[in-house]
Amino acid sequence: MPRPEENIITLTVDGRDIQAVDGAMLVDAAAGGDIEIPVFCYEPKLGGPVGACRMCLVEIEGIPKLQTACSTPVKDGMVVHTQTDRVKEAQNSVVEFILLNHPLDCPVCDKGGECPLQDVSFGYGRGVSRFTEPKRHFVKPLALSPLIAIDRERCILCYRCVRFSQEISEDHQLVLLERGAATFVSTFDGHPYVAPFSGNIIELCPVGALTSRAYRFRARPWDIEGSGTVCNLCPAQCNVTLTVRDDRVLRVLARDNEGVDDGWLCDKGRFAYQATHSDERITQPLVRDGDRLRPATWERAIQVASGVARHDGAVGAIVGGETTNEEALLLGNYLRNTLGSNDIDSRDGGALSAGLLRALADPKIQATVPDLEYAHTVLLLDVDPVDDAPVLDLRIRKGARRNDMQVLVASSRPTALDPRAAQAVRHAPGSAASMVLALDAALNGDGAAGTHAANAGADGAEVRALVEALEQSGEDIVIVVGERVTDGPAGEAAGQALLRIAAKLGLGERDGAGILEIPRGTNGRGLREVGAVPTAGPGLADLATAGRSSTEIATAAAAGDITALWLVHTDPVRDSQNKDLWIKAIAKAGLVIAHASTLSPELAEHANVVFPAESGAEREGTITHPDGRVQRLRKAIGAPEQVKPAGAVIARIAEIGSSVDLGASVGPAATEAVARAVPFYEHLTAEEIGGRGIRWQEREAAANLQPGSSTGETVAPQPAASPNGALRLGTFRSIWASPEVEISPALKFLSRTPSAELSPEDAQRLGVTNGNSVEVAGVSATARIRSDVPTGNVFIESGVAGGASLPADGELVEVKPR
Amino acid sequence: MGKIDELDIIEVQRAPSPSTGASFFRAFRETGRGLATTFKQLFQKPLTMQYPEEKTPVYPRFRGRHKLHKFEDSDLEKCVGCSLCAAACPADCIRVVAAENDPDNRVSAGERYAAVYEINMSRCIFCGYCEVACPFDAITMGHDYELSDFNRSDLIFTKEMLLADPIERTPLRNEDE
Numbered sequence: 001m002p003r004p005e006e007n008i009i010t011l012t013v014d015g016r017d018i019q020a021v022d023g024a025m026l027v028d029a030a031a032g033g034d035i036e037i038p039v040f041c042y043e044p045k046l047g048g049p050v051g052a053c054r055m056c057l058v059e060i061e062g063i064p065k066l067q068t069a070c071s072t073p074v075k076d077g078m079v080v081h082t083q084t085d086r087v088k089e090a091q092n093s094v095v096e097f098i099l100l101n102h103p104l105d106c107p108v109c110d111k112g113g114e115c116p117l118q119d120v121s122f123g124y125g126r127g128v129s130r131f132t133e134p135k136r137h138f139v140k141p142l143a144l145s146p147l148i149a150i151d152r153e154r155c156i157l158c159y160r161c162v163r164f165s166q167e168i169s170e171d172h173q174l175v176l177l178e179r180g181a182a183t184f185v186s187t188f189d190g191h192p193y194v195a196p197f198s199g200n201i202i203e204l205c206p207v208g209a210l211t212s213r214a215y216r217f218r219a220r221p222w223d224i225e226g227s228g229t230v231c232n233l234c235p236a237q238c239n240v241t242l243t244v245r246d247d248r249v250l251r252v253l254a255r256d257n258e259g260v261d262d263g264w265l266c267d268k269g270r271f272a273y274q275a276t277h278s279d280e281r282i283t284q285p286l287v288r289d290g291d292r293l294r295p296a297t298w299e300r301a302i303q304v305a306s307g308v309a310r311h312d313g314a315v316g317a318i319v320g321g322e323t324t325n326e327e328a329l330l331l332g333n334y335l336r337n338t339l340g341s342n343d344i345d346s347r348d349g350g351a352l353s354a355g356l357l358r359a360l361a362d363p364k365i366q367a368t369v370p371d372l373e374y375a376h377t378v379l380l381l382d383v384d385p386v387d388d389a390p391v392l393d394l395r396i397r398k399g400a401r402r403n404d405m406q407v408l409v410a411s412s413r414p415t416a417l418d419p420r421a422a423q424a425v426r427h428a429p430g431s432a433a434s435m436v437l438a439l440d441a442a443l444n445g446d447g448a449a450g451t452h453a454a455n456a457g458a459d460g461a462e463v464r465a466l467v468e469a470l471e472q473s474g475e476d477i478v479i480v481v482g483e484r485v486t487d488g489p490a491g492e493a494a495g496q497a498l499l500r501i502a503a504k505l506g507l508g509e510r511d512g513a514g515i516l517e518i519p520r521g522t523n524g525r526g527l528r529e530v531g532a533v534p535t536a537g538p539g540l541a542d543l544a545t546a547g548r549s550s551t552e553i554a555t556a557a558a559a560g561d562i563t564a565l566w567l568v569h570t571d572p573v574r575d576s577q578n579k580d581l582w583i584k585a586i587a588k589a590g591l592v593i594a595h596a597s598t599l600s601p602e603l604a605e606h607a608n609v610v611f612p613a614e615s616g617a618e619r620e621g622t623i624t625h626p627d628g629r630v631q632r633l634r635k636a637i638g639a640p641e642q643v644k645p646a647g648a649v650i651a652r653i654a655e656i657g658s659s660v661d662l663g664a665s666v667g668p669a670a671t672e673a674v675a676r677a678v679p680f681y682e683h684l685t686a687e688e689i690g691g692r693g694i695r696w697q698e699r700e701a702a703a704n705l706q707p708g709s710s711t712g713e714t715v716a717p718q719p720a721a722s723p724n725g726a727l728r729l730g731t732f733r734s735i736w737a738s739p740e741v742e743i744s745p746a747l748k749f750l751s752r753t754p755s756a757e758l759s760p761e762d763a764q765r766l767g768v769t770n771g772n773s774v775e776v777a778g779v780s781a782t783a784r785i786r787s788d789v790p791t792g793n794v795f796i797e798s799g800v801a802g803g804a805s806l807p808a809d810g811e812l813v814e815v816k817p818r
Numbered sequence: 819m820g821k822i823d824e825l826d827i828i829e830v831q832r833a834p835s836p837s838t839g840a841s842f843f844r845a846f847r848e849t850g851r852g853l854a855t856t857f858k859q860l861f862q863k864p865l866t867m868q869y870p871e872e873k874t875p876v877y878p879r880f881r882g883r884h885k886l887h888k889f890e891d892s893d894l895e896k897c898v899g900c901s902l903c904a905a906a907c908p909a910d911c912i913r914v915v916a917a918e919n920d921p922d923n924r925v926s927a928g929e930r931y932a933a934v935y936e937i938n939m940s941r942c943i944f945c946g947y948c949e950v951a952c953p954f955d956a957i958t959m960g961h962d963y964e965l966s967d968f969n970r971s972d973l974i975f976t977k978e979m980l981l982a983d984p985i986e987r988t989p990l991r992n993e994d995e
Binding site: 105106107108112113141216217218219220222223 | 899901
């Protein structure tokens, strides 16, 4: 669906001529001409108007009765009056009516001071009420969920929260129960409203009926300051405003950026700020002393870490997704130029050749986030947005709901968007590469499509139907690709197939079409572009000799070839599937340096020195969104005394250990260093990035990206194993499987325990019921039976605290009830 | 120096030289008036107050040290920690941190109460805006004006100090005074 054409018309409001887009709602048109019409229920983000509150009544010439401005589209020559006596009388009456049952407990209410009802009552109300009867009473305050408190007395029944639940997040949980004056918001059977996006209703509520339990009574609007930054907890990189009081983050609000988040946040982004002030966070340098880590001075910690210089040529570095471009560049430079090692990686699934990375980064085939809303078709390739980049899930739903966008899914695990999808094709876990090859072959009418589909464990007819739907849908196609697709030895082949698909579908020729690759780490794209991958230097440049990928680094470390491991903002014992290998690696390595806020028990047992990492609110630097938007993390609060920026730590280690000056390590000068090192970021400054970020593909410097083509060795993917009693293992990482969730008091109830998703048929065969404990590949997990899981597969949650080592995706595992 | 222009020469006009009596009068008239006032005051009752033994009485609406109030019947604090006083304060000397009431062990009558309520008396300008802003009449200005101390930090009055019955050491002025 191409973006709608905008036709400008002129109308008259209060005697003033106003230009507006034809068909826009009168409220918006008037606001464009600096005329305010009060509203409660109207919120364009929620879709069509409902006209529930009647606050926006205006007089339109030619229409005898007053009209609701929020639901009246403008047309050319319309004459509107918003200041007549009739309108004022109506506004007074509506305010009086809305306040009939509203308890005037503003001094106690958290919304007081930033409350639209206060503002509108003050601006448009009569100031007195004639209502002397007792007001409606509900029990209050109640917990709508562990995160949200509901005060039904304050509710003015504007439907905003219900509309959000029904039409935006589509979890269909919130409803209005009862009728008339007794109406109230609730979930149907009174269960807690727990959903990935539930926190948004707090921000939507125009009164204090829905308030955050984490922020409850913490501060008033005049006590606080807003500080704009970017959430760095997942690749969606939503823009946020942190509410700061006394140098503590108390709340996270969305900062609407149409190009990134459309004004929504997931609950992790909204509540995991508490990890910043958690007692469990590491806030001082730790150095190994005998068999345990003990707090140490910075001098001592740096001295121990600078021993890395003695491991010349045998240093491996793993860079976690939260690392900024600046920090990764510094580390990469130190490793490559001084320590003589190319063994740096930020991906978990193996290396891709620099040529392929450049070809995939071609600005022509990049899709943007808004493209997800206006495309004809969105194809999801082994990615579940709700877990991998939550806010994109809402964007795709918006496109499907409002623009009739077609959603196609090809994935191993059922996605949250399946009910929205025109077609959902399942393939075997770990066989995404075969699936892409099958799609490519089917698009080209190649006879191999059937073989590839069989290799992927998918139904050939379904794949052909998917391709047919893809071809017939229209030109604007966005392919959302999960990082799993290019995982493993067949990753290179999958990447090439992806490029062929893009070429065949002509994605490069249209603005609204392209590929959107969702990395696992927050800044996965930026880390790759500044050279934190073994095959490419800064700017995706070719390297003389490629380094080792993360798994190879672990293997080499376990074998003793790599003697020093540098883990920046990552805990591979937790993040990696092959835990045992990593435990061996860190146990064997002579020096393990970690930058971390929390440690897994294994890393705590083997790390030699741990530097406390800055939290998102304390960090400064740039990160790159999966669609190429370079965004700025800005410091909202001061870090605890003993916490220093990772960039400064790396630079200091280089200075002490190797007597090398790495140049600027923090601040705008470090950003400039990134702009100098990466040709397609040329001359990029913090000012240019600004508050909204800028896509590097839209700058002139984008031409500096050298064209590339895959030079790597292509390995044909292994055919999917056929389940013969044993089940194929798949993994997924839920948005809640992160240490930030576990150490945030508000989110703790969502922290995950190892679970195994089974199909009902397999469960019955194995004699397992929902909630039973099962043993998968020697690991115990709680069984969850889902009807949409294809038979023959078992999906284990990864990234969970206390999870155990697992074989690779797609391997056969025994599942036994315990 | 050139030749002086004839037009530049101005003849100075002087007053007639005064007589001795007149100049004496001119020099000491005002002094005499002042001394007369002084001598008159010598026979008046002195106005000096023997502070701190004696204190100036204040008017009933005098704005002195603040007081926080409790309900007399239930002994619950009137303050709900709404922070409106802090918002109204032009000197920015009030700090309020609110918390949620435990229903079994209430501190205030509402849902919230002030966990921290501090007034920095060294910054306060005693304008009384906090009293005006308070929706629950929880804070009022008292009569005490003796607020000096040896330590700046002792001048930050906590909630307990403000809630405690103040020592009424300042006399009130009577109606006719």
